[in-house]
Amino acid sequence: MPRFNREVRDALKFLLPFFVFLGVFTVYPIIASFYYTLNDITLSHLKPEFIGIDNYAKLFSDKLFRQALTQTLLYLAFHTAVGVPLGLGIALLLNEEFRGRSFARACLLIPWSTPPIVAALTFFISLNPSFGPITYALEQSGIFPFQFSIFGDPDLALFGLAVVSLWKSAPLFAFIFLSALQNLPIEAVESAKVYGASSFMIFRKVTLPFLKPTLAVNCILSGILALSGTQAFDIVVGITGGGPGYHTYMLYYLGYMTAFPWNDLGYGSTISYIVTIIAVVFATVLLKLWYKRA
């Protein structure tokens, strides 16, 4: 039994509630859901029947899983490829001196502080083909055909959801970039200016290399937001419910639907584990790329 000094013991006493909380609400569910992936288990019959890796094998033959996986990766790619540069652009803009800058920065907080389900319902109502004010305005200006439904169109619905998600995420990325820009060494920029570098050259040769760690952080964050239920799930539930057809099913939503309404806890847990694996792979690849370059 290791002997701790009083300070460590005191610290442990304070940390104990946190560890208990972590154990009950994080570690236990992770272990339990992994156990479920190896079993046939439903909410109506909680007696698990061990089936080994059958649930994992089923993934390969499940057409809906493949469709949801493709859509998840597309969503992830769009969210990152568009969202992070957009956040950078906003940050660069807000880093400049102009009148009303503080107000603009404050406004930037609104999308991020809006709960995802509220954002989802706001867009759902605004773009509703019957009574949405945005749809109506676009109809009147001849941009949209009559009662045009973005979220009811199988080819556009996923894109529509990604835009809603970006509306929420891009300001967050911008804030992270902005905080990094505040620490940009002014001497380097001044020196570049003295040597006659253009604004673009300064951005490319000074600002961007300086922001690379932040860029990596934002890319990982974007991936997690696009994959996790904390944001994207609410947006799917609030706007399309996975439809039309299965065209906005993504893995986390498919995992939820499979586990609860379709009552297959084992297979639903398996799908959720795949989401976790994708998130880990995505973050690892990005970090490796970053360290390699660094």
Next chain:
Amino acid sequence: MSRKSEEGKGSIKRLDPPEEERRKYLKTVGGLVVGLAVGGAAGWLSRAPETVEVPGPTTTVTKTVTAPITPTPTPTPTPTPTPTPTTPPAPLELNFYTTGHSGFYYDVGRLGWKPIARYMEQNPHIKINTFVDSFFDVYTKEATVFAAGVYAWDAAYTWGAILAEFSEHWTPLDEMGIELPKEVQDDIVPYSKNAVYWKGHWYGLPRMLEIFNLMADADALDAEGLTFPTSYEEFLECCEAVHDPPRRYAFGVGLKEGYLTPPYLCFLHGNGGSLWKDDAMQTVVPDSRESIRAVEDMVYVYENYMPPAAIEKIAFVEACVEWWRGEYVFGLFYPWITMVVTDPESKVKRVYPWLWPGKKGVVRSGSEVACEGYCIPKTAIHKGAAWDFIQYLNSREVQVQMSLNMFWKQENEEPIPTRWSYMTDDRLKEYPYNLIMRASLAALKYKANRYERPHYMAYAGAIEAEVMNALTRKKTPEDAMKDARERCDEILEKEYATYGGGYYDPWPDTQKYSSRIDDLLKQIPVEEPYIFPE
């Protein structure tokens, strides 16, 4: 500089108290935590025991023949027991779980008749705690509560799919020593029975019954010199004559996934189809010839006579306002939308509600039915009291009041009574209830199954997604329904392995009541021009 440093030291000193102070602090915090834990444990131990109140068989059977349950109470003389001093019943709290789309059951009915408040007045020792969730959240909430195995409610909302899938978590009445009298069983509409009956056992009593009808804006139809369509082909002709977009669409129904199965079933039955086969597994066959035709018809009607936004509306609930504004001539839904005629602000002044017409030479009609009930979860604490309360909710007065409270707005989605004997109540013979009652009764003579079974939710999800793929032209109806079948087969395999088939089909039982329906129709008066061919 030095002053600043001193200030800094000061603050560090305050944050880092001497050993003794810190120990005192820890002791105080520790004492508080231990005190709370001990107090909490003591409170938990001294709580009322969670004993299940199962009445003795004799007492309970007597209860089943009390006024609310028996349609025509004929009191049998029983020997008067020796009077004994009665003690007032002990106070108790009943947790009651119901659904948001029926405001009547949580005392926000249109006419202000409050069933819960009245029950508490009649039974002052009972306090009812009502919990309400949206229809779309009930399934997940009940599923997770049952899985957790904890007490939440004494009487809870249910319907065929939830009862079947979670049958192990509901209390069969016979387990409580209750036998539902034969005359009561016979008085319950078979479709309603489906909400509270599973594999030979009754679990509670139904609360509602509603059946899809075709509703027409009577003035719009009359203005064109059209009569109410008696076949699908005539329906299309009427649509062609009255369709005038965007001012007025011929047909309105919400097609969004989540409640797309009911209209799909109307089209399926209108083509003479059935969603399941009569084999041992009751195989779900969305790829049958009739089903593919049904989807083709849906695509045709959507593209030609409905507003494009229909695919973003849930059932008729989200189309009600357009209906009220007179933007549709026909609506396919539960007939309470007929109640627009009682709203002076409505653009629709008269409504013809009658049968959804089937294909000429195939079937006269066929629609879809929704039935719900209240049952007693296994974990209920006050089972006896819950049963009394459920009987009250199924009594004539409550059921008739429920129907009288219907209105065209979604929060007043009240249906018709669940028992044959209540349907001819004088109050329901008044206009426009008489139209609704007659249309519902007439529709009951034709197939209206919802095919509720343990994995209904999964089947419905698979079918709705593929119907939507057809509606949005992502797939042909045939390809879409073949894909639906593929998915349904996977669900079926798992379902059969767990539940073994033998699910209740209310349609054969309903057909036995055909002459009774005719009698009831005769008892509900109606005048021209509201008389339509059956």
